[in-house]
Amino acid sequence: MVRIDVEMKKKSLELKAVLDSDLDKMLDELGLLQSMEAGEISCANCGRQITRDNFYCLYVEGGEIKLCCSEMACYEEVAKRQLG
Numbered sequence: 456m457v458r459i460d461v462e463m464k465k466k467s468l469e470l471k472a473v474l475d476s477d478l479d480k481m482l483d484e485l486g487l488l489q490s491m492e493a494g495e496i497s498c499a500n501c502g503r504q505i506t507r508d509n510f511y512c513l514y515v516e517g518g519e520i521k522l523c524c525s526e527m528a529c530y531e532e533v534a535k536r537q538l539g
């Protein structure tokens with residue numbers, strides 16, 4: 456969980472643009488793919504279980520990787536926090 460760098464943080468809100476295959480690769484590299492498939496990942500905002508179907512973006516807050524679901528209220532909240 457320490458492999459996130461500043462560049463990734465800057466790009467966190469743009470990650471939805473990555474292709475599905477890249478998403479898998481990225482999640483795998485972060486060690487999140489298995490957790491997601493096991494249903495162990497939940498939205499940092501609403502607590503809903505996140506799957507590849509409702510995954511919207513990930514971001515770093517307080518040194519932790521957090522994921523956000525595709526609910527508009529959730530990613531608006533993330534955007535607000537990330538963009539200050």
Ligand SMILES: [Zn+2]
Binds near residue numbers: 498502525526529
């Ligand atoms: Zn959510």
